[in-house]
Amino acid sequence: MTERIAEEMKGQMTERITGQKPGQMKRVNALRAHPLYQKYYRELEELEKDRIFCRHQMPHLLDVARIAWILNLERGLGFDREVVYAAAVLHDIGKALQYTEKIPHEKAGEEIAAQILGDLPEELAFSEEEKQMILRAIAGHRRWREDMELLESLLYESDKRSRQCFACPAESECDWSPEKKNLEIDI
Ligand SMILES: [Fe+2]
Numbered sequence: 001m002t003e004r005i006a007e008e009m010k011g012q013m014t015e016r017i018t019g020q021k022p023g024q025m026k027r028v029n030a031l032r033a034h035p036l037y038q039k040y041y042r043e044l045e046e047l048e049k050d051r052i053f054c055r056h057q058m059p060h061l062l063d064v065a066r067i068a069w070i071l072n073l074e075r076g077l078g079f080d081r082e083v084v085y086a087a088a089v090l091h092d093i094g095k096a097l098q099y100t101e102k103i104p105h106e107k108a109g110e111e112i113a114a115q116i117l118g119d120l121p122e123e124l125a126f127s128e129e130e131k132q133m134i135l136r137a138i139a140g141h142r143r144w145r146e147d148m149e150l151l152e153s154l155l156y157e158s159d160k161r162s163r164q165c166f167a168c169p170a171e172s173e174c175d176w177s178p179e180k181k182n183l184e185i186d187i
Helices: 003-018 026-033 035-047 058-074 081-090 095-101 105-119 128-140 150-161
Strands: none
Touching: 026 035, 026 081, 035 095, 035 105, 058 081, 058 150, 081 105, 081 128, 081 150, 095 105, 105 128, 128 150
16 A cells, blocks of 8 residues: 555545544634734733633633534524634633733733734635624623624623533632532533
8 A cells, every 4th residue: 555545544534533624724723823822822821820710721712612613503603613713712812911911801802813813814814704703702702791793692601601610629719600600511
């Protein structure tokens, strides 16, 4: 068997097992690789390294992305997967500036995300409409409002439902109200 055929078979096998072709999330990965994303993410990692309460790093960001994606499918909302993931992966990127400069993280995050989204090369760029929708979702994800846009409320809900309060060792010290806490497996 030639090396090329072996490689092709490996690729097909991966696709069968994961249901994914490699490189399906190019735009989301490009956001994460952006130097500004890396800078604020590293700062946040350092700032939260001894934090006993909820952190805002990749496990949380991907929990939010995946919950939002599940809800999107269950409810037939029709969002593009990369739009959902982009909003989730970017939504807490302003958190380091909230800790260090006291800037609310949804505002700081909106600004950082706008720059990152605007810097993507043309072949990886989100459309203008998608960019604005992602930015509004980041800016609005922290507080519930009656007039929320659909992606905004999806991000808000997924953010809240992502927290595993029922298994958190710091639950009794956490200031989230009992109604807000997730006290059983739900999604
Ligand atoms: Fe969050």
